[in-house]
Amino acid sequence: MRFSYSWLTEHLKTNAHFEEIEKKLTSIGLEVEDIQDTGKAYQDFIVGQVLEEKKHPNADKLKLCKVDIGKEKVDVVCGAPNVEKGMKVVYAPVGSTIPVNQMKIKAAKIRGVESYGMMCSEYELGISNEHDGIIRLEEKETIGRSFSEIYGLNDIVIEIGITPNRQDCLGVKGIARDLASAGMGELLERKISREKGSFKSPIKIEIQDNKICSAFAGRYFRNVKNTESPEWLKNKLKSIGLRPISALVDITNFVMYDENRPLHVYDADKIDGKIIVRSANDGESFLALDEKDYHLKNGMCVIADEKKVLGLGGIMGGESTGCSTETKNVLLESALFDEINTAKTGRNLSILSDARYRFERGIDPNSTLKGIDLATQLILEICGGECSEVELAGNIKENKNEVSTSSSYISRRLGFEVSDKELISILSSLGIETSQTGDVIKCLIPSWRQDINGEADISEEVIRIKGYENIPTSNIRLKSKINKNILNYAQKKLMKARHFIASIEYDELVTFSFTDSKNCEVFGDINKLKIVNPISEDLDILRPNLLPNLLQAIKKNKNRNFDSFSIFEIGSQYRSTSPEDQLNVACGIKSGIKTEKSWKNIQTEFDIYDVKQDLTSLIDYLMPGNKKISVSNDCPSWYHPGRSGSIKINNSVIAGYFGELHPRVASQFKIKNKINIFELYLDELPNTEKKTTNKPVLNLSDFQIVTRDFAFVIDKKVKSEEVVTSAFKVDKELIRNVEIFDLFEDDSLGKDKKSIAIKVTLQSNEKTLAENDISEISSKIIESVEKSTSGTVRS
């Protein structure tokens, strides 16, 4: 909401400094967002007259002008097409600053000719978008006069943010009233003469649906002249950024911004019969003042005559009855439209208008007739003519809310003592009438404050007027804890996983929860993930997996010359757009160069064993203690079928996957590198809260450790894990560790054979192992491995 300081002081008698008012506005909840001291910004610009105008010798489009600015005559080079001899112009002298681009005017040679200052367009002065030519001032303007006086810009323009509850401050008067309540002065009542009208309105009004419009007041004016508005009115509108149109339209705009009372004027000669306020018929269409055709639906409030739709109630008037300079007879409307219906209609048709903005927030019913009176006075004064009696259809209900409260309630909510006396005094400053019975204070809320309808609202009014700075500060530390845990197990798991993964060289990314449905079929059912109104076509679904965005990140960074990637994200992915279909996943990618070629190392690349190791160590970290991790080949289709594995914990659910990205998916994402991925479905890890802080018993043996190596030739398709487990199970006490230290594939071993070499570590808790103990267990190991892998030991 924009208003000028001079406009405000028409309603507020005050001795306060502007700075005080500015501070007070913010402190009562009317946050000052911008202040333009236009007087200051325009102080250098003055009226000049073009004395001579001739062609620039070196440029076709430029002209050399001699401009009279009162105290002297200056040469100005000008490029405007409309400059001509005798014209009165706005002159910006050397040293002034052009508002639109903050350019400082200097004396300069333009194409070889000296130029002192500039003649300005409305655009350059930041007044409007008009930049086709420089401003042509009226003949009568005095040379040397300040331009800001002429345009009414010798003022301060204030822009405040109005929260949705403060409909009462969508007019300058309401702002003045709130400032007066907060002790900034006295509210002035505008003197409005109440014309009775000398005849009955020939246009009757009928409300067919009083749910969507409870009251409609109309007044007929005959023989008006819809001229240009007088200077004061034009300047007032210009000062708040509105473009003057014609007196009748300007008057309705003025009343709207002054009294927060939207009005409308119809060209009465274009109305067929009576005015009917009704719900629209499905399929009815209507050409609005914004020159757009709207297709209406049942339930929308229309103002119609007996033949056609004239306007959308509370939102926008129509072309057919718009006022022009020829308009002679008009109908003035001041009505009460339903808030919700106005909001719905406006949203359905996507029409934003000042009227809609106000009606959907609620209009003071009391303003209905006041608005007619103020507009009548102005129309008669500016446009002449005669007015009819006011024709009122429906009822203006004054519905004043009643709220009961007490000082103890208010004090308990605000955190400091408020006495009955103080409470009543603050309320009365806001125009709230009170009556006290015992502790209960009954409040009668004025019609302009429809937002106050509960005790809590009263507490806000009290602190707003008293000042939020007067709220004391209290300690909130508790004597005894109310929450057993700050984080639950699942939350701790996420946080631990994040730190662990970053500690093994991954950089954490946070990417959008949306992604591009293209290329995502492989990851999930994209039809179940659609966003109805996506921000852009390539962010049209909720991500079925963390990978697509991470793959895009790799692509982007590859273009930035990165050739080694260790990135991860922990976040949610979605099975569908139902609230419960959200999963917590940790997904990491290692790709490209693992060790850079250097003085020390040869270059190596990441492979699936890097991500496998990372994934299993992550699971180990998150689930310490006994568990069985097994690996199998059943991976989802975005993995390379031969180079991926799924990880099962304790033979139950699959908790994660690792492997290489399927080459087909990689090429869809236009990635050439091998992408090694791990995914951990964090919700699948059993949620076992630690039962004890004790660690398992530790049995240490001081007897000698012995190691023996074995190599077996087995079929390629036999998993190496089988060798390890079959060796391990021979003696769970003596065998401390089994590790693969060599893998060798060669035709010399036989077709489709490989050699696996293991190192077995043996130690007893009771004695030093003798040679015969060792050879006994060795042969058992050989026997067990050969049996379960159908392989043979290599000697």
Added chain:
Amino acid sequence: MKDFRELETEIKKASDKFTNIESINEFRIKFLGKKGIISLEMKELASLSGDERKQHAEKLNKIKDTVLEIIASKTEELNSEELEKKLNSETLDITLSTSKSYGTIHPISQVIEEVITIFGDLDFFVAEGPEVETDYNNFTALNTSEHHPARQMHDTFYVETETDGMPNVLRTHTSPVQIRSMLKQKPPIRLIAPGKTFRCDNDQTHSPMFHQVEGLVIDQESNMSHLKGCLEIFLKTFFETDKLNMRFRPSHFPFTEPSAEVDIGYTKKGNQLIIGEGEDWLEILGCGMVHPNVLENVNINSNEYQGYAFGMGIERLAMLKYGISDLRTFFDSDLRWNKHYGFSPLNIPSIIGDLS
């Protein structure tokens, strides 16, 4: 009586010629070996008697000690000479490069963990809710009816699933977690709810996805002054400053009454924002006393219980604290940015250690 002066001279002479460990060994054998000079002399003691034997023995033992001492000190001397030589030949070029071995934590995660740490210390537990929400939880239960003008300020994303005949939404704020939590738990309640939020808006200062943290306290006495106290501790701890100019001013949220926005003071020194001091104000969060209608919607008696709620943007906190100038860079996945603004994984926010 035998005079051992000759022997002593011989020892002295031999000990001056040591060049390596072998020569020391030869020296040892010559004097102390089985057939060494001293050993032989010792054997002869048996043939002596009385005082003479005693005197000879004393003298010989002294000489023996001297020899042992010479051997020990000369060995030590030669060893350290040898080591010195070896060390001189063993130099590595320490200027050759090595590589770093940690990844980074994203600033969003860092700030969320800092926030949790601070509020955890004040006994707020961490609550959660889904990112796809019902219209009821996101708006209606929060006293924002279907046609409330505040809804239009939210630029809501809609999805195709429905709950109770209303399309589900991507939550526009973390406030629906208040509703979910209050339906689950009776007062007293102290919680925070950090998480992702979504609005259909994308420009220099808006991202369609961003993060908020919600706070909620419901009990029998918490009031505006506690709200002020709570936010003061939080902001001072978070910005790691003892000085904090804080300004409450009235605002409007449908789910709080009274509502406030909170500004903190700042000054600019060069390109740096100094938070806490100064006359300029930065808006940092919205808050207020929970609206009685919200409590009634979750079956909490609003005559008995009251409390406050607040919500703030994680990105804004991160930008102000860590000097990140552009909101959109958070989700850009530019690894240069991540490596620059990211945090060490060992840097876990702590109240007793460092917060950041």
